[in-house]
Amino acid sequence: MSDERFEETLYPGWRQVFAVDRWLHRERTEHQDLAMFESPVFGRVLALDGVVQITEGDEYMYQEMMVHVPIVGHGAARRVLIVGGGDGGCLREALKHPDVAPTLVEIDPSVVTFSKTWLPAIGKAALEDPRSRIVIADGVDFMKTSAETFDVIIIDSTDPHGPGEVLFTQDFYAACHARLSERGILVTQNGVPFTQGQEVTDSWHRLRGAGFADVTFYVVPVPSYVGGFMALGWASKDPANRGFDAGEARRRLEGRTLDTRYWTPEIQTACFALPRYVQDLLT
Template sequence: MSTDRFEETLYPGWRQVFAVDRWIHRETTAHQDLAIFESPVFGRVLALDGVIQITEGDEFMYQEMMVHVPIVGHGAARRVLIVGGGDGGCLREALKHPDIEPTLVEIDAGVVEFSKQWMPAIGKAALEDPRARIVIADGVDFMKTSAETFDVIIIDSTDPHGPGEVLFTQDFYTDCHARLSERGVLVTQNGVPFTQGEELTTSWRRLGAAGFADVGFYVVPVPSYVGGFMALGWASKDPANRALSAEEIDRRTAGLDLQTRYWTPGIQGACFALPRYIQDLMR
């Protein structure tokens, strides 16, 4: 690897190359290889096992949509579980809702400490917030053995290979369903459909077989996740959670100061409108 560039190796036939102003840190934990560098376009960038995970420049798009869409959709969420997300970004967004009691389950303590030390602007304050409960554990085991219930579950995972693969299985989605309250919502990271279409189709089938009343996807563009829209999986026990009128969305968000840079009340409903090529993958 050149000292002045980082080449992402996610896709066999396509490479994304980042200019590197400075290498910040690199280490190998018990679970994965972590690297962080400064990019002239994206600021600090975190890569795991050679794949871009988060950048300071565009992380707000992903984090805001992972968190605010299900919380606003539910309308009365209190207990929110985040699986993965050791960088603290999703936790940061959840804490913007004053009534939320968030739990973060992260398998790798090294990711949490690494993020607090080397990417503090993203989630250090959230990871140290007294409202946040941090559990270092395997998310699959936690979901299977916990007796707790949650109104919203957010799966902020890596792609379905390596440590993140188990978070895309039929058994895991079924366990998530069991941990959700009566009107609960599950959201998942589902990759870029243009280049990872099979992943979306597989998730569509598995979520649909897990007992949810409403299964679908919504989209957000994240520039560092190349290939167009990123898809986020949606599975809810109540179809009404996403069938909201503009008036109802405005009512639910009135008085909230979420300080978002991407999410808006208008996007809350519009993000579920899918391009045809993504609809065609839901089969």
């Protein structure tokens, strides 16, 4: 192991430091600073603007929960839109559902190219799968100008700073609402409530203001996103899309077993049970 370190300074007064076995790539794209290194604990790590975005070691926890919870929750999803997620991880999970036709909208083509080269184990096959539709475009513009409708929309964004900030507004959530089918579901990345509680509160108000019938959050632990549980926003046009038991989750898979490492039919329901400190943010 080398003496090199990567220090993530996302939170004031708190630092996360990774040992670096070796640097693989550094680049300044049109939209952000991009860095890739190998960690002895997490494998390959991608950081954008100094903030860890994805690691080979724990990415499956986040990707599986972003994708399978809304698709199984809907029960009959066919058209799935992923905004962001140029690494292809969410796309990979969506393709595990044989009836799903996924569309990926990514603003930065460099992220897609970079991920194919440096993170092939995560999403290269999905990004090149003939069922996948890749659109290089601004997610806000796409949502406002597209005439398409989707059963599930997944916002796999960075935090609400810099380029990702526009993906956390009530106007954007309302545009997503307009693009969803009758029983459609929107899922959003919403940070770590212990350290980013205001983000959860703001999103809760904005999602409710965008006209959804059922708004809440569900949680997943992702070790490289330090601070405890990560919150994922849930906004649905139909309250019946959640609240069912594990048996119903299995039935909605029509006898199939998803190839997952974190998601289970039991977690489909349990993830909506929020700790009190997270419940207190929904005020």
